[in-house]
Amino acid sequence: MTEVDLTCRALMSACDDAGIAVTDVDGFAFYRGGVDAGLLAQTLGIDEITFCASLSGAGGGSAGSLGLAAAAIQSGMATVVACPMAFQQIGTRFGAAYARDGVGGGPLYNHASPEDDYLRPADLVAPAQMFGLIAQRHMHKYGTTREAFAEVAITFRDNARKTPGSLMTKPMTREDYFNARMISDPICLFDCCVESEGAGVVLVTSLERARDLRKTPVEVLASVHGGEGDWGQGIMWLNMPDEIFSSSGHRGIAKRMYERAGIKPADVDVAMIYDHFAPMVLLQLEDYGFCAIGESNDFVLDGNIRMDGAIPVNPNGGQLSNGYLIGFSLVTEAVRQVRGEGANQVAGAEVALVTGGPAALPVSGSLLRAVR
Numbered sequence: 001m002t003e004v005d006l007t008c009r010a011l012m013s014a015c016d017d018a019g020i021a022v023t024d025v026d027g028f029a030f031y032r033g034g035v036d037a038g039l040l041a042q043t044l045g046i047d048e049i050t051f052c053a054s055l056s057g058a059g060g061g062s063a064g065s066l067g068l069a070a071a072a073i074q075s076g077m078a079t080v081v082a083c084p085m086a087f088q089q090i091g092t093r094f095g096a097a098y099a100r101d102g103v104g105g106g107p108l109y110n111h112a113s114p115e116d117d118y119l120r121p122a123d124l125v126a127p128a129q130m131f132g133l134i135a136q137r138h139m140h141k142y143g144t145t146r147e148a149f150a151e152v153a154i155t156f157r158d159n160a161r162k163t164p165g166s167l168m169t170k171p172m173t174r175e176d177y178f179n180a181r182m183i184s185d186p187i188c189l190f191d192c193c194v195e196s197e198g199a200g201v202v203l204v205t206s207l208e209r210a211r212d213l214r215k216t217p218v219e220v221l222a223s224v225h226g227g228e229g230d231w232g233q234g235i236m237w238l239n240m241p242d243e244i245f246s247s248s249g250h251r252g253i254a255k256r257m258y259e260r261a262g263i264k265p266a267d268v269d270v271a272m273i274y275d276h277f278a279p280m281v282l283l284q285l286e287d288y289g290f291c292a293i294g295e296s297n298d299f300v301l302d303g304n305i306r307m308d309g310a311i312p313v314n315p316n317g318g319q320l321s322n323g324y325l326i327g328f329s330l331v332t333e334a335v336r337q338v339r340g341e342g343a344n345q346v347a348g349a350e351v352a353l354v355t356g357g358p359a360a361l362p363v364s365g366s367l368l369r370a371v372r
Contacts, residue, residue: 006078013337018203025080027049027069027082028081029072031054035084055225057360058086059327066223069202085200120203131359134283135187135279139186142295148282150190151279154173154320156314157171163343168321172190177191200328221261225253225364227252228361232361248359249359249363267310270311270338272312276319288349288353291304320337334352334366337371
């Protein structure tokens with residue numbers, strides 16, 4: 001199957017779920033290249049596309065694609081916008097995308113450039129190495145421990161075991177975690193997301209139309225993308241000022257998002273947090289206000305991200321254990337949770353937070369609420 005095959009199947013499934021015709025789709029909001037809107041239109045028989053746009057930043061735009069679609073609806077540029085993601089890794093794995101000279105089976109993605117000249121002498125060729133440095137800085141400043149990272153990995157594995165279709169369902173113990181091989185200190189094997197293939201689509205339309213469709217509508221309360229300029233390229237930069245080096249780069253995003261939605265962190269019932277690496281979950285918990293800056297270690301170790309905790313995080317197992325679609329499996333699970341359709345459902349969930357791509361520019365966050 002190609003990425004177009006995967007996208008079309010996901011889109012048809014989403015339309016069936018909503019109870020609308022595929023040909024009613026007249027807009028696309030992307031956040032990663034790979035699938036051409038024109039090819040989708042001719043494959044699916046869509047008569048006319050009136051809106052087509054994309055965010056940059058790969059996984060950083062996953063949550064923000066909902067806002068891009070909502071803007072098209074509010075402005076009248078489209079009536080039904082599809083937010084698709086398809087991911088297929090033939091010939092190379094995404095984790096090897098930064099490998100030089102084909103290391104790890106991947107092509108030479110980063111050709112010689114002034115920016116690259118700062119990375120190669122330090123052998124920074126994989127995402128885990130770069131995020132490992134951010135995690136190290138947080139540990140140095142705040143006393144954060146690998147025990148907290150283990151709690152994230154173990155909690156998400158337990159959640160994935162209760163979610164059909166998860167890739168990683170073998171029980172994980174604390175001993176399993178600490179016996180895993182080190183990838184880039186302090187990031188070990190089980191701190192890294194799985195690499196998978198698949199697709200997902202979310203449809204965005206007006207609230208008036210959504211009320212007449214098949215399923216419970218989900219309102220986009222707020223959706224924000226962007227970030228602080230000091231983050232630069234984030235994953236490929238690592239030259240941020242010290243006060244934000246050990247953050248996820250989401251603090252400004254979180255502030256604007258809560259202000260637009262008119263709610264507080266305490267109003268969020270479930271959080272779908274971008275977990276390409278376990279340490280970055282802790283940093284986002286701080287940036288989104290679920291605990292104070294520097295206090296995520298104890299917050300996590302106290303059980304607050306578990307299903308019965310103060311803020312259940314990634315009930316489907318997240319990208320560490322459920323599957324990795326560059327953020328979109330978190331978006332679709334956020335919709336399921338506020339609908340009450342999660343396989344591992346948070347009781348009474350009304351408001352969900354979903355985040356996109358920490359430590360990059362742009363990053364994004366969205367708040368979703370069920371419409372009863």
